[in-house]
Amino acid sequence: MVAEAIRQVARQPRGDATRQSILDAAEKVFADLGYAAARLEDVAQAVGIRRPSIVYYFPGKQQLYDQVEADIFASMHEFVLKRVKHAEGPMAQLLALLDAWLDFLVARPTAARIIQRLVADFAPRGDNPVRFSETALRDIETVISMGIADGTFRQVSAMHMLNGVAGGALFYVCNAAQLGEGRSYDPADPAELAGFRALIHKLAKAAVLPG
Structure with missing residues (x-):
């Protein structure tokens, strides 16, 4: 029994590495193909x-996709x-949240493409579209609610902020090579990223500040 326990411990790191390799590859495949x-x-x-080696870890495509999506939103949260x-105060927290989403998606473009596909495709998540993205929705709702409660923000819908301001990060990352000749850009280029970040900050302030 001791020998078997030793073998199990020895196999575990290799199994974990294989499982992670499957998830990493699956994220790219789902991002590229849908x-x-x-x-x-x-x-x-x-x-x-x-x-069959994949089925050993994930019974089917849905279970594998679920884990990929769960990992994306857990990591983003x-x-x-x-x-x-x-960050101190609602405005600083809102800008920090928007910056975090932007930087996360720039660093992980496959996640950006999967989220963008989720927005348009009911197939993988028809039963509960916010099963894994609920944390992201609560993150922005919490910040907006705090700002409204202490009078820093005017009455504004968190979902309007999500769609009108925060959602721009998805297009910024996913559209980089989709705009035709002469319009392509590198989302990770410091100058490009700084310019887009400044725009997001300006839009966010205009959307939530009174007056």
Whole structure:
């Protein structure tokens, strides 16, 4: 029994690494192809394993997709909490939240493309569209509610802010190479990113400040 326990411990890191490799590859496949067109075979090929090896960790495509989406929003929420933690006051927290979303998506463009596909495609999440994105919605609702409560912000819909201001980060990342010749840009370029960040800040302030 001791020998078997030792073997189990030895196998665990390798199993965890394989599972993570599957998730990393799946995120790119789902981002590139969309949920409907993506196949477990595509993920297996990207990892360099056979399809049955994926099924060992994830019973099917839906379960694999669920884990990819769950990881994206959990990671984004954790990233937001670290940024907002030291921001004082509703405005600073709102800008920190928007900056966190922007920086997260720039650093992880596959996540941006999956979220953008989620907005337009009911197929992978028809049963509960906010099953995993609920944390992101609550993050912005919390900041907006705090600002309204203490009089810093005017009465403004958090969902209007999400769609009218925060959602621009998705287009900024996903449209970088989709605008035709002469209009392409690198979302991670410091100058481009600084310019877009300044615009987001300006729009956010205009949307929430009284007067």
